[in-house]
Amino acid sequence: MSSASPRAIPADLLPCSDHAMKKWVEIALGIITGIGGFLEVGSIATSAQAGSEFRYQLTWALALGVISLAFLMEMTGRLAAVSKRTYVDLLREHFGMRFFLVALIAVFVVSFMVLTAEIDGVSTALQMATGIAFQWWAIPVAVVGWLLLWRGTFGIVEQGTAMLGLVAISFAVGAVKAHPDWGALGGAFVPSRPTENPARYWYLAVSILGASISPYLYLFYSAGAVEDGWDREYLSVNRVTAGLGNLFGGTLALAVIGTAALVFAPAHVHIDKFEQIGSLFVSPLGRAGFWLFVATLCVTCFGATLEIALSIAYLIAQGFGWEWSEDLRPGRDSRFSVTYTISIVVAAIPAALGISALSLTNMSMVLSAASLPFTVIPLIALMNDGKVMGRHCNGWISNIALICISVLSIVLFFVSLPLQIKGGG
Amino acid sequence: MEPVDGVQLVHDVLDGCLTDRNGRKIGRVDALVLTLTDGEPLRVSAILIGGQVRAERVGKWMVRLRGAISSVLHHDREFGVSRVPFSAVRGIAETIDLDVDGATLPSGHLERWLGDHVTGHIPGSQGEKK
Amino acid sequence: MSRELLVSHLVGRVVRDADGRKVGRIEELLARIELHEHGNDYVVAEFHVGAYGLLEALTGGVFAQKLVQRFGGLVGYRRFRIPWEWMDLSDPVHPRLNHARADLESRADE
Numbered sequence: 001m002s003s004a005s006p007r008a009i010p011a012d013l014l015p016c017s018d019h020a021m022k023k024w025v026e027i028a029l030g031i032i033t034g035i036g037g038f039l040e041v042g043s044i045a046t047s048a049q050a051g052s053e054f055r056y057q058l059t060w061a062l063a064l065g066v067i068s069l070a071f072l073m074e075m076t077g078r079l080a081a082v083s084k085r086t087y088v089d090l091l092r093e094h095f096g097m098r099f100f101l102v103a104l105i106a107v108f109v110v111s112f113m114v115l116t117a118e119i120d121g122v123s124t125a126l127q128m129a130t131g132i133a134f135q136w137w138a139i140p141v142a143v144v145g146w147l148l149l150w151r152g153t154f155g156i157v158e159q160g161t162a163m164l165g166l167v168a169i170s171f172a173v174g175a176v177k178a179h180p181d182w183g184a185l186g187g188a189f190v191p192s193r194p195t196e197n198p199a200r201y202w203y204l205a206v207s208i209l210g211a212s213i214s215p216y217l218y219l220f221y222s223a224g225a226v227e228d229g230w231d232r233e234y235l236s237v238n239r240v241t242a243g244l245g246n247l248f249g250g251t252l253a254l255a256v257i258g259t260a261a262l263v264f265a266p267a268h269v270h271i272d273k274f275e276q277i278g279s280l281f282v283s284p285l286g287r288a289g290f291w292l293f294v295a296t297l298c299v300t301c302f303g304a305t306l307e308i309a310l311s312i313a314y315l316i317a318q319g320f321g322w323e324w325s326e327d328l329r330p331g332r333d334s335r336f337s338v339t340y341t342i343s344i345v346v347a348a349i350p351a352a353l354g355i356s357a358l359s360l361t362n363m364s365m366v367l368s369a370a371s372l373p374f375t376v377i378p379l380i381a382l383m384n385d386g387k388v389m390g391r392h393c394n395g396w397i398s399n400i401a402l403i404c405i406s407v408l409s410i411v412l413f414f415v416s417l418p419l420q421i422k423g424g425g
Numbered sequence: 426m427e428p429v430d431g432v433q434l435v436h437d438v439l440d441g442c443l444t445d446r447n448g449r450k451i452g453r454v455d456a457l458v459l460t461l462t463d464g465e466p467l468r469v470s471a472i473l474i475g476g477q478v479r480a481e482r483v484g485k486w487m488v489r490l491r492g493a494i495s496s497v498l499h500h501d502r503e504f505g506v507s508r509v510p511f512s513a514v515r516g517i518a519e520t521i522d523l524d525v526d527g528a529t530l531p532s533g534h535l536e537r538w539l540g541d542h543v544t545g546h547i548p549g550s551q552g553e554k555k
Numbered sequence: 556m557s558r559e560l561l562v563s564h565l566v567g568r569v570v571r572d573a574d575g576r577k578v579g580r581i582e583e584l585l586a587r588i589e590l591h592e593h594g595n596d597y598v599v600a601e602f603h604v605g606a607y608g609l610l611e612a613l614t615g616g617v618f619a620q621k622l623v624q625r626f627g628g629l630v631g632y633r634r635f636r637i638p639w640e641w642m643d644l645s646d647p648v649h650p651r652l653n654h655a656r657a658d659l660e661s662r663a664d665e
Contacts, residue, residue: 084519085442092453093440097482150547153554321442321453322536331550334539387436431587431600434562457562459599461647466639467599469586470559482563511597 027240033158034245035252036165040304041121042114042211042368043253044297045361048277050204051260052269053197056181059188059257061205065212066250068408071401072376074242075383075394076218080225081234082392087222088318090382091375100319103374107315110371111216113364115308115347119145120357121301124274128294135354142348145305149340154227154326157310161303168252168300170285170292175255177284178262185258203423206416207362209408210369212250216311219375223314227325235392259284274357305344313340362424370416372409380406432517434469442520443474445527452507452532454521455479469511472523475532476505507532560647568648570604570637572656579606579635581650602637602650635659 050058076087083090092100123137148157194201221242230238263283264271271277274297281289310326313336317324323333330337350360380402383394394402432438434457441454456473480491495504507530509523516522527533544550562584570578583603589596637659643651652659 089442093442094436096440097455097479098484101483151549151554321450323450327554329549329551329554330547331540331544334544335536337544337550338539431585432597433603434584434586434599435566436583439562458559459562459565460557460559461644462557465598466589467584467644469597469599473561512594 023237026234026237027244029159030237030241031245031248032166033162034241035248036162036168037158037300037303037307038246038249039165039168039171039252039256039296039300040211041117041297041301041357041361042207042214042365044121044256044277044300045271045274045358046204046207046211046365047253047256048260048264048280049271049362050208051257052264052271053204054194054201055261055265056185056188056257057192057194057201058205058208059185059254060191061208062212062250062253062257063189064408065209066246066253068209068401068405069213069217070243070246071398071405072213072218072379073221073246074239075379075398075402076222077225077230077238077242078235078392079379079382079389080222081230081232081238082390083388084226084231086226086314086318087219087375087379087382088315090388091378092319094382094385094388095378099378103378104315104319106371106374107215107219108312110214110364110368111308111312111315112343112347113360113367114214114216115305115312115343116350116355117357117361117364118301118305118308119344119348120351120355120360121274122298122305123351124357125294125298125301128275128278129291129298133354134357135352138348138351141302141305141351142344145302145309146341146344149306149309149326149344150330150337152326154224157306157326158224161299161306164299165296165303167292168296170289170296171252171255171259171281174281174284174289174292175258178259180258180262185254197423199419199423201423202415203366203419206369206412206419207365209412210365210367210416212253213372213405214365214368215371215375216308219315220307220311223311223318227327232392256280272358309340309344309347312343313337363420366416366420366424369409369412371413373406373413376402376409377406437517438472438521441517443472444520444522445530446515446522446524447527449527450520451523451527451530455482457511458508471511472509472514472521474507474509474530476507477502478506505531505534564647565644565650568650570602570642570650570652572652572654572659574655576656578652578656578659579604579633582634585636599639601639602642604635604637606633606635607631633663635663 047062050061079090080086085093091103095103119138119141120134122141123134126132126137126141127134152160225234225238259280260277263280264276269276278290278293281293283289285292314324316322316339317333317336322335324336325333328336351357380399382388383398383402386393439454439457443451443454445451452474454472455475456478457469458471458473460468460470462468477488477491480487492502495502509525509530513524514521515524528537565581565584568581570581572578581602582605584599585601585603586597587600589598637652641652641654643653
């Protein structure tokens with residue numbers, strides 16, 4: 001999923017100078033961004049596969065991923081608002097060049113793979129809509145994406161695609177109309193052991209976690225907070241955005257699991273192509289369900305494409321101290337703008353060569369999970385550093401959550417590759 | 426821990442983000458030069474940015490790699506390294522503000538080259554976005 | 556006679572006391588402004604040396620050190636603030652104190 005980042009609104013541009021009203025508007029925008037920006041190729045693919053192969057059983061993995069992401073986004077947002085620096089800035093400043101390079105390589109490789117999958121996702125959606133093979137769409141998608149980054153501002157990129165991504169709410173409508181077994185769905189929030197094919201079950205669990213907790217999400221969120229000029233006044237906005245935005249967005253991924261459990265699982269459909277997922281909402285929503293799915297896939301993957309390309313550029317520019325901002329004209333931060341340009345163009349090549357979206361997506365989600373320790377564990381030091389956070393250091397709840405997420409990230413690091421080999425078929 | 430009065434060179438300066446007198450980011454503090462004179466305290470004399478100095482922070486393998494790339498491009502060992510006297514530091518906070526023009530520093534050569542030869546030729550690179 | 560060295564060449568070096576006993580590793584250099592008629596200079600006033608106790612073997616890297624420092628005394632970590640005049644840098648690779656370790660106890664951060 002892509003991340004939420006409410007746009008800071010200058011008080012003098014609002015008709016009402018009421019401070020509370022301003023905050024509510026920003027919270028609403030943040031939640032919309034979370035809803036419209038949550039789904040992308042990874043969450044759609046992994047949720048559909050999970051629902052079709054294991055019905056509701058992997059709901060707990062999605063819930064764990066959403067809660068973990070909410071905590072990580074809240075922390076990196078708070079870090080940016082209090083310190084006025086991004087998480088990448090502080091990673092480099094506090095841990096030095098060597099550690100930063102290790103984290104850079106891990107996050108870059110994974111983010112780039114996810115970027116290729118997102119472009120593939122948009123191209124596949126356009127293939128489903130037009131009948132023209134997805135390979136032909138890859139380069140045009142990359143060019144349009146690049147144009148938006150080159151000419152657009154941070155606000156246009158973030159909120160424009162998030163607003164369009166609200167079409168994803170159709171998934172929730174479709175899921176309700178499919179009449180899921182609410183009892184079974186509720187019970188699936190508690191982890192359970194698989195009754196068959198354990199390697200595949202745990203592989204999908206790791207994939208869902210990787211799709212939910214991709215490092216680019218909270219790195220982008222932290223950069224967005226600095227782009228938007230957040231300060232300590234935005235701490236409450238940050239908390240609500242990170243929490244509610246991801247909660248509502250996660251509900252949409254849950255809708256995919258639930259509907260796949262009802263539509264695909266009884267027919268024992270094994271999803272090995274994206275096009276198969278297109279029929280997911282036809283049963284509850286009729287023919288409109290297909291078009292709503294295509295529109296959602298197209299828009300949400302496109303939004304994620306822009307975010308990830310920017311995230312890669314933020315990572316490198318911030319780490320090396322280059323001038324950076326999506327709001328600057330590209331000629332003023334040439335290294336930053338050339339970085340996202342090269343990223344988005346090169347990432348289009350696998351799709352242009354015909355490499356399947358689904359296999360690329362699954363692998364990138366698993367590697368995303370494996371890369372987590374490098375960006376999660378340093379937060380333990382930073383979020384408890386009084387010089388960085390002042391009186392806004394982590395409380396005991398956040399620290400317990402962070403330690404649990406850190407332990408989870410270490411487990412994922414060790415199990416990802418073996419599971420990719422055993423269960424990724 | 427007791428509060429510190431003074432500047433912590435590792436925590437506050439090394440790897441800190443540098444801005445020039447125009448407020449533009451120009452890199453990070455890759456090294457700090459100290460002058461050692463017998464009987465006197467160490468004097469913080471200069472900031473080094475970029476090039477071989479940054480490679481040394483990573484390790485010997487990066488130094489060798491950079492050396493190989495430099496020889497292919499016919500650059501000498503000191504190419505791209507900026508040495509800024511510490512007296513040019515105007516403030517140390519979220520960024521380290523220098524009283525220099527970043528456009529003249531050797532470490533900014535890639536930014537300038539890309540601006541002149543790549544982004545400068547693409548429409549839309551010079552207009553205002555807001 | 557003056558010579559130059561880099562901060563990164565000092566950080567992480569093991570510091571020994573006048574008796575040759577290990578004190579810890581240089582973690583930080585605290586600089587203060589020194590005013591004089593030709594201008595102001597920053598000079599190193601203190602060296603902060605950290606001792607990791609039982610976790611010494613695990614904390615060779617900055618990443619591990621940062622994590623351990625957060626938990627401070629719980630894991631036996633101590634930090635000493637050593638004035639510049641106590642530090643002998645005639646061999647920067649092997650910095651030595653011109654005092655015994657016992658003199659440091661009053662200079663430990665809790």
